[in-house]
Amino acid sequence: MSAFLSVRGISKTYTAANGSKVVALDDVDLDVAEGEIVALIGPSGCGKSTLLRMVAGLDTDFGGELAWTVEPRPGKDIGFVFQEPALLPWRTVRRNVSLGLEAQGDKSPKGRERVGELLDLVGLTDFAGSFPKELSGGMRQRAAIARALAYDPRILLMDEPFGALDAITRDRLHDDLLRIWATTRKTIILVTHSVEEATYLADKVAVMTARPGRIKAVHEVPLDRDRTPRTRQLPRFAEFAGMLRQELE
Amino acid sequence: MSTGTVTRGPAPREERDRAGGGARARNRPARGFAVRILTTAAYLAVILAAWYLYVTLADVPSFLLPEPGEVWDAGRELVTEGQLWPHLGYTLRNIALGFVGGSLVGILLGWVLWASRTVREIFAPYMVLLQAAPKIAVAPLLVLWFGLSLTSQYALILLLVFFPMTAATMLGLRDVPADVSTLGRLLHLSRWRYLRTIQLPAAMPALLAGAKIAVIDAMTGAFLAEYLSADRGLGYLMVLGNTQNDTPLLIAAVVLTVAVGLLGFGLVSLAERRLLRWSR
Ligand SMILES: Nc1ncnc2c1ncn2[C@@H]1O[C@H](COP(=O)(O)OP(=O)(O)OP(=O)(O)O)[C@@H](O)[C@H]1O
Ligand SMILES: [Mg+2]
Numbered sequence: 001m002s003a004f005l006s007v008r009g010i011s012k013t014y015t016a017a018n019g020s021k022v023v024a025l026d027d028v029d030l031d032v033a034e035g036e037i038v039a040l041i042g043p044s045g046c047g048k049s050t051l052l053r054m055v056a057g058l059d060t061d062f063g064g065e066l067a068w069t070v071e072p073r074p075g076k077d078i079g080f081v082f083q084e085p086a087l088l089p090w091r092t093v094r095r096n097v098s099l100g101l102e103a104q105g106d107k108s109p110k111g112r113e114r115v116g117e118l119l120d121l122v123g124l125t126d127f128a129g130s131f132p133k134e135l136s137g138g139m140r141q142r143a144a145i146a147r148a149l150a151y152d153p154r155i156l157l158m159d160e161p162f163g164a165l166d167a168i169t170r171d172r173l174h175d176d177l178l179r180i181w182a183t184t185r186k187t188i189i190l191v192t193h194s195v196e197e198a199t200y201l202a203d204k205v206a207v208m209t210a211r212p213g214r215i216k217a218v219h220e221v222p223l224d225r226d227r228t229p230r231t232r233q234l235p236r237f238a239e240f241a242g243m244l245r246q247e248l249e
Numbered sequence: 250m251s252t253g254t255v256t257r258g259p260a261p262r263e264e265r266d267r268a269g270g271g272a273r274a275r276n277r278p279a280r281g282f283a284v285r286i287l288t289t290a291a292y293l294a295v296i297l298a299a300w301y302l303y304v305t306l307a308d309v310p311s312f313l314l315p316e317p318g319e320v321w322d323a324g325r326e327l328v329t330e331g332q333l334w335p336h337l338g339y340t341l342r343n344i345a346l347g348f349v350g351g352s353l354v355g356i357l358l359g360w361v362l363w364a365s366r367t368v369r370e371i372f373a374p375y376m377v378l379l380q381a382a383p384k385i386a387v388a389p390l391l392v393l394w395f396g397l398s399l400t401s402q403y404a405l406i407l408l409l410v411f412f413p414m415t416a417a418t419m420l421g422l423r424d425v426p427a428d429v430s431t432l433g434r435l436l437h438l439s440r441w442r443y444l445r446t447i448q449l450p451a452a453m454p455a456l457l458a459g460a461k462i463a464v465i466d467a468m469t470g471a472f473l474a475e476y477l478s479a480d481r482g483l484g485y486l487m488v489l490g491n492t493q494n495d496t497p498l499l500i501a502a503v504v505l506t507v508a509v510g511l512l513g514f515g516l517v518s519l520a521e522r523r524l525l526r527w528s529r
Contacts, residue, residue: 058434075437086428090450090527102446103436131527 003069004034004187005055005155010064012050012213024050026212028064032155037181037188039202041195043248047213048191052157055189056080072154075103079148079186081158085140087132093143094119094128100151111150118146121180138169142176149180155187163193171229174200178227195244199237200227207247217247315497320504323497327486337505340471340482344513347403348467351410352460358411359418360444380412385473392478402474409470410463417459421452454528457521464513472506483509 007030014022024047032038040048053059055066056078072078079100087096095102097118101111119125122142124135132140141161148156162170174197181188192198198205202221209216222236231237297317303309304316311319327333362369388405395401425433425448433443449456475484483502490499 056435058431075435078435080432080435082428082431084426084428086426086432088429088447088450090453099432099446100436103438103442133527 003031004036005032005069006065006067007031007051007055008065008067010051010054010062010066012047012054012059012062023212025062026214028213028215030206030215030218032187032189034069034187035185036204037190037202039198039205040189040191040208041193041198041205041244041248042208042213043210044193045213046208046210048208049159050213052159052189052191055155056157070154075100076151077154079151079153079156081141081144081148081156081161083160083163085132085137085144087140087143087147089132092129092131093124093135096132096143097146097150099147104151106151114152115146115150118149121183122146122176136169138165138173141165141173145177145180149184149186153186155189158188158190160191160193162197170197175229177201195241195248196232198244199223199241200232205244207244219244312494312496315500319497320500323495324501324504327498327501332486336482336486337509339479340475340484341509343399343402343406343471343474343482344464344467344509347406347470348410348464348513350403351407351467352414352463354407355411355414355459355463356418356456359415360422362415363419363422376412376415380416384409384470388473388477397478401478402471405474406467406470409466413459413462413466414456417455417462418452421455421459422448424455425451453524457517457524460517460520461514464517465510468506468510468513 007028010025010028011023012025014024016022028047028051030038040051042048050059054062057072057074088099091099094115098111098115101115116125119128122145124139124143124146127135127139132143135143141164145161162173165173178201180186190198190201199221203225204218204220206218207216208214219240222240223231223234301317304314327336362372384405387408391401391404395404429447429451433447438446471482472484472487475482476488479485483506486502487499487506490496490502
């Protein structure tokens with residue numbers, strides 16, 4: 001695996017409305033390899049979203065450097081999934097998923113085919129013509145994931161994408177995401193609050209600390225890439241998750 | 250056995266809901282429509298009966314309140330003398346043009362006010378002031394400035410229409426959730442595409458709510474303008490009825506006015522049903 005993105009010495013200071021300064025990130029380093037799933041985990045307010053927004057190019061006001069092997073093209077190479085699905089309620093599922101292609105003026109049959117494949121991959125083919133409000137929370141989030149992948153971005157950024165879902169739905173979406181990864185081999189950075197989620201999905205987990213936001217440690221997950229619900233029962237799984245939990249304390 | 254039911258439960262229920270929803274959706278409008286027509290007819294009948302009974306029992310003189318039949322005759326006379334269509338058409342045209350023009354101006358201004366903080370800070374307070382001032386008081390001034398012309402009539406209608414649309418636009422454009430506007434930046438949408446694919450649809454509920462007020466305001470403006478300055482239109486018919494002590498004509502004109510108002514409101518509601526299909 002080759003280097004894909006290097007975060008070098010990133011710092012960010014917010015000035016709050018009352019004039020006081022908040023150091024959101026302080027000298028953060030992180031390497032992301034191509035095709036890797038990296039989990040960012042840390043207490044609330046440690047700057048996970050801030051870091052993800054920088055990588056997405058949504059925030060360019062920071063110190064330090066983001067070094068890409070290939071600079072992402074604006075509007076084409078970044079897929080982003082929010083905590084809430086953020087679908088456009090007046091568009092059907094299919095038209096929501098194809099939003100990114102539409103934005104690029106891509107009307108090719110290949111693009112349309114891709115949307116169909118993604119809908120299939122997230123199990124929403126039968127609901128392609130439905131409006132978002134006719135879907136369950138989990139289905140909406142699956143549509144949001146399909147939307148982020150429809151224009152074939154080079155990296156997928158996810159900010160607590162399963163945080164608003166119940167435990168059963170979340171487990172199903174974990175497996176959906178792993179299946180998607182297996183077919184697309186996308187590079188993924190995933191922000192999460194859950195040590196189990198990080199352990200189950202990631203190749204590498206970066207543990208952050210708050211005030212100031214720093215990366216405390218980066219751990220390789222000691223599990224095979226092929227993960228199934230049974231993986232959760234392995235002693236190594238529990239051990240690693242327990243270790244992460246301790247680091248967070 | 251019970252576990253089997255639990256695991257298999259969700260899928261059939263989902264299907265049933267969808268099928269049931271479809272059937273209900275097909276039946277509901279037709280029945281609802283019939284019920285609405287019937288209740289409207291019942292209302293009308295009650296009002297007409299009460300009106301008729303009051304006039305005959307209390308022996309109200311015709312110049313104060315004629316009985317329904319006389320008003321009907323006055324209305325028929327308008328039709329047979331070929332007066333109705335020129336007057337009605339004139340008013341409808343003014344309302345339509347005023348509403349469309351005022352809405353466009355209002356939406357544009359709303360967008361500018363939303364997009365530029367400077368413009369907002371300069372104009373917003375005065376806009377509220379303008380809205381608080383009774384427009385009827387401005388009407389004579391408009392007549393003074395633009396004369397007894399179509400211009401002063403349109404000026405009045407525009408003045409009444411643009412504000413609710415501006416307010417609705419400003420409110421509506423703010424209705425884009427933070428994540429969705431972030432998505433717009435992420436996809437690198439141009440300003441124009443962002444407006445078209447995200448902002449306008451997101452603002453549509455607010456815009457339509459504004460349009461419901463604006464269409465009534467357009468009507469008020471048109472009648473008021475005709476009342477003051479025109480020699481045609483439904484407003485002019487009212488003046489005619491008034492000055493000639495032709496109360497049946499006056500009331501016929503009022504009834505027509507109400508009908509036109511309901512028509513305008515109905516058209517906007519119809520547009521709402523079509524455009525906001527996704528929200529029901
Ligand atoms: N726009 C802003 N203005 C001022 N301070 C901000 C702003 N956005 C974030 N912050 C501060 O920066 C810090 C990091 O915020 P961030 O949203 O990145 O945290 P997070 O790790 O994503 O937290 P959570 O897990 O709760 O989502 C917080 O202390 C927050 O108060
Ligand atoms: Mg966050």
